Amino acid sequence: MRWQPCVAEPAAPAGPGRPAPACAFAFSVQGDRGAARRALCEIRQRVAPWQMDIEELSTVEIVLAEVFNNIVEHAYPADLPEGPIEVAGRLRGNGLHVRIADEGCPMPDGRPPLGDRPSPDLDLMDLPEGGFGWFLIRDLAKDVHYRRVGHRNLLDLRLPVAMGRV
């Protein structure tokens, strides 16, 4: 697909003599077991024209996979009804800003886990099999911010990719 220069805030849809579209996307998926795969597939399609390099795409995918998995597992646990996961992204000069919203259970303590760096020095049999998710999110994403607004969880973060593009 041909690279289209983006603008941060388009005045109108692109067309002859009109500004280029924003490098942005917004969509919703149902927060079920297949949510992460579907959402990532959608994101890959939407960002393809932005021509991020492969390592940057990998960063986007790893972080957002962990966010979606957390929502499916904790915001919409198996014994409670599912709901939507809304994803909105916008490319700015300092990276891809993403907001992920859901209508599920709030985060315990009203804030996301710190996600400590896993230690490889543990005895083999003591190595954790989980809990790497928040570590990866915090290691790769910047400005991670969680808010509960009414019955919705809002998670904002910035991925330092495609910088200087807009």
Add this chain to the structure above:
Amino acid sequence: MEVSTETEGRFQVVTVEDSRIDAAVALDFKEAMRHATEKGPETVVLDLGKVGFIDSSGLGAVVATMKHLAPDRTLILAGLTPPVSKVFQLTRMDSVFALYPELNDALATLRG
């Protein structure tokens, strides 16, 4: 979650045929690995050459597989693609496993 396997004397190569080891298939992966390595030889080489994506659940499933095989059996990882390698490096799990960039490197070493 599909895996294929081939045994060569003291070691066994298990190839993951899926392109993703993620939350959707982490449990299936653990099951498939248990099944494929049942009554197998001492060394298991997990060929990840076709895997283009792993998340923390997938990583946890690989760790679980390693622990399941231990202490008598060893799990070696081979053919990590860049996105998979990145996750192992960031979490420092690359220092826990013996990793070979190419399956052939692992096989050459094992064949002696």
